[in-house]
Amino acid sequence: MSGAALQIWGLTKDYGSTRVLDDVTLDVAAGEFLTLLGPSGSGKTTVLMAVAGFVSPTHGDIFCGGRSIANDPAEKRDFGVVFQGYALFPHLTVAGNVAFPLKVRGLGRAERDARVREVLDLVRLDGLADRKPRELSGGQQQRVALARALAFRPKILLLDEPMGALDRKLKADLQGELRRLHRTLGTTFVNVTHDQDEAMNLSDRIAIMDGGRLIEIGSPSSLYARPRTRFAAGFLGRNNILEGQVVAIEDGAAMIDVGSGILRHALDPSDRLAVGEAATVALRPERIEIRPMRPGIDTGLDGTIIDIVTGGATVEVLAAVSDGRTLWATLPFHGFDAALGRGTPIALSWTPDATVAIGGRSDGSP
Amino acid sequence: MDEHRLPLRRPFLIAAVLVSVFLALPLFVTLPVSLTPTRYVAIPTEELSLRHYREILTNPLWLRAFADSFLVALASAALALILGTGGAVGVWRATGFAVGALRALALLPLVAPPVVTALALSRAWVTLGLFDTVPGVILAHAIVSMPFVFLTVSAGLAGLDPRIEQAARSLGAGPMRTVASVLLPNLVPSMAAGGLFAFIISWDEIVVTLFVSSRSVFTLPRQIWSGIRDNIDPAVAAVSVVTIVMTVVIGTAALALRRIGSGQRSGR
Numbered sequence: 060m061s062g063a064a065l066q067i068w069g070l071t072k073d074y075g076s077t078r079v080l081d082d083v084t085l086d087v088a089a090g091e092f093l094t095l096l097g098p099s100g101s102g103k104t105t106v107l108m109a110v111a112g113f114v115s116p117t118h119g120d121i122f123c124g125g126r127s128i129a130n131d132p133a134e135k136r137d138f139g140v141v142f143q144g145y146a147l148f149p150h151l152t153v154a155g156n157v158a159f160p161l162k163v164r165g166l167g168r169a170e171r172d173a174r175v176r177e178v179l180d181l182v183r184l185d186g187l188a189d190r191k192p193r194e195l196s197g198g199q200q201q202r203v204a205l206a207r208a209l210a211f212r213p214k215i216l217l218l219d220e221p222m223g224a225l226d227r228k229l230k231a232d233l234q235g236e237l238r239r240l241h242r243t244l245g246t247t248f249v250n251v252t253h254d255q256d257e258a259m260n261l262s263d264r265i266a267i268m269d270g271g272r273l274i275e276i277g278s279p280s281s282l283y284a285r286p287r288t289r290f291a292a293g294f295l296g297r298n299n300i301l302e303g304q305v306v307a308i309e310d311g312a313a314m315i316d317v318g319s320g321i322l323r324h325a326l327d328p329s330d331r332l333a334v335g336e337a338a339t340v341a342l343r344p345e346r347i348e349i350r351p352m353r354p355g356i357d358t359g360l361d362g363t364i365i366d367i368v369t370g371g372a373t374v375e376v377l378a379a380v381s382d383g384r385t386l387w388a389t390l391p392f393h394g395f396d397a398a399l400g401r402g403t404p405i406a407l408s409w410t411p412d413a414t415v416a417i418g419g420r421s422d423g424s425p
Numbered sequence: 426m427d428e429h430r431l432p433l434r435r436p437f438l439i440a441a442v443l444v445s446v447f448l449a450l451p452l453f454v455t456l457p458v459s460l461t462p463t464r465y466v467a468i469p470t471e472e473l474s475l476r477h478y479r480e481i482l483t484n485p486l487w488l489r490a491f492a493d494s495f496l497v498a499l500a501s502a503a504l505a506l507i508l509g510t511g512g513a514v515g516v517w518r519a520t521g522f523a524v525g526a527l528r529a530l531a532l533l534p535l536v537a538p539p540v541v542t543a544l545a546l547s548r549a550w551v552t553l554g555l556f557d558t559v560p561g562v563i564l565a566h567a568i569v570s571m572p573f574v575f576l577t578v579s580a581g582l583a584g585l586d587p588r589i590e591q592a593a594r595s596l597g598a599g600p601m602r603t604v605a606s607v608l609l610p611n612l613v614p615s616m617a618a619g620g621l622f623a624f625i626i627s628w629d630e631i632v633v634t635l636f637v638s639s640r641s642v643f644t645l646p647r648q649i650w651s652g653i654r655d656n657i658d659p660a661v662a663a664v665s666v667v668t669i670v671m672t673v674v675i676g677t678a679a680l681a682l683r684r685i686g687s688g689q690r691s692g693r
């Protein structure tokens with residue numbers, strides 16, 4: 060129990076006969092930056108709003124500091140919330156917005172003013188205190204929303220798509236800002252996004268959601284390097300998914316027949332592969348090299364180039380293997396062989412530890 | 426941006442002027458008549474006189490009518506403001522099926538033919554002992570003018586992010602405080618506009634008034650109504666001019682406020 064700032068236990072939500080959250084269980088450690096990541100409609104906002112107190116769970120419970128808060132009204136929970144679209148009070152100035160939670164808590168004028176200045180300083184908005192929200196840019200509005208939610212020093216800050224409406228450049232700036240705030244304040248942050256880059260850049264841990272369920276949770280690097288589910292493998296960055304059958308297990312490796320060839324897959328202690336059974340592996344495009352297999356070191360498949368996309372620092376090659384399936388390979392732009400073109404036959408090779416065995420069933424599909 | 430509208434501008438402008446003139450026509454008759462020095466209705470030819478204005482300011486019958494109208498208009502506007510604002514906020518918060526049903530219910534007094542409303546209220550007020558009482562007329566007027574408050578406040582709410590209520594709650598404000606310090610301050614212009622609309626609707630309401638009062642409540646329109654049946658007196662014209670001026674002034678203020686109420690947040 061100790062160390063967990065927030066515990067979500069068996070959270071289920073039905074609207075009429077539609078189940079929008081299905082048994083979501085999740086602990087958030089004190090001081091952690093956790094991101095709920097998932098496609099649109101996966102239930103991220105619903106989880107966050109249940110924690111904030113605006114959605115009442117059909118089943119399940121929510122604990123804060125070991126105590127159930129599921130029946131507390133929103134105003135008693137003391138969580139800072141940054142809403143999608145910011146929901147600033149249009150009739151109040153920036154300072155008025157930030158002072159609102161302090162006024163509600165009965166802080167005296169002098170203390171309030173000092174705290175407002177301090178928080179506006181923290182989000183680098185000093186000088187705009189007397190503006191109305193409609194006189195601010197999107198990025199500035201987002202900072203006001205942050206300042207307002209942090210002004211009363213909540214233990215937990217909940218953020219619903221805080222960068223949703225911002226352009227790319229601004230997003231990058233504000234991501235840095237959020238990281239800095241999290242570092243300086245030590246507050247627990249629970250963030251919601253459908254932007255995988257944002258999730259990867261910001262979070263200590265990412266909880267991947269789909270169809271109202273929690274699919275997988277882990278640090279950005281572990282989820283990227285060793286996804287356990289097919290959904291996580293496909294959702295976080297690009298992955299090639301290869302399906303086949305285990306034909307042999309030897310020397311710490313499984314030989315998997317994928318139709319267009321037999322691959323060598325280095326076994327991980329957590330792999331549950333057995334001879335004769337189906338296996339699915341994920342392979343990151345950047346692990347593939349275009350060169351003949353080195354005997355005894357590499358594994359791979361033969362293919363033909365069907366497309367080449369230059370992306371700046373990297374080149375994306377789409378290749379078809381003998382049974383018609385396609386694989387993406389990402390190669391560094393520097394040193395890319397200009398003689399390669401559409402229709403060129405190539406050898407795609409990688410080391411056996413590049414593939415990750417993923418459970419086929421965890422995302423609900425066989 | 427405006428250029429492609431230019432070709433149509435002239436005909437519309439002419440039409441607008443014609444309609445305005447047509448609507449203002451009564452004023453071109455009433456204003457001169459109200460200034461006649463004669464005791465009977467006539468267009469003044471030689472001199473102008475304010476005697477009929479003096480008459481309506483001294484005659485106890487007219488003074489009582491002004492007082493009754495003012496009381497009824499003020500009280501019914503206040504009541505309509507409370508009911509209409511409450512209804513609009515309720516519908517704004519509701520989701521799904523309830524929205525359409527509640528909206529239709531709130532607008533019913535506007536859609537139903539006035540005579541039907543009047544008849545229904547008349548029967549109901551007799552049963553409830555409200556017939557021919559000041560509270561009865563106030564309540565009847567409030568019912569008739571409530572939809573205007575409802576519509577104006579709804580327009581104001583349409584420009585508000587529904588999440589500001591949740592934001593206020595998350596910041597520690599209870600439900601009452603949220604309404605008082607977040608919702609209402611944002612609705613002040615729309616509510617003021619709705620209240621003024623309700624006031625002028627009550628000020629010249631006649632149909633429902635005739636059905637729910639007989640002897641003890643005499644609003645201005647009722648007094649005019651009986652005045653022109655007995656003998657036509659130029660004082661009626663003077664009262665009409667006063668009413669027209671009031672309606673124009675209050676109506677313009679209400680329209681201006683409504684613009685502010687639904688337009689102030691366009692920058693968001």
Ligand SMILES: Nc1ncnc2c1ncn2[C@@H]1O[C@H](COP(=O)(O)OP(=O)(O)OP(=O)(O)O)[C@@H](O)[C@H]1O
Nearest residue numbers: 074079097098099100101102103104105106252253
């Ligand atoms: N009040 C409601 N009534 C009925 N269904 C709802 C309600 N609120 C949400 N839903 C449904 O619940 C599902 C999850 O919604 P939610 O808003 O949590 O998704 P999300 O992951 O935040 O998506 P997005 O990225 O689009 O914001 C959606 O299918 C949505 O239609």
Ligand SMILES: [Mg+2]
Nearest residue numbers: 103104105219
């Ligand atoms: Mg959402």
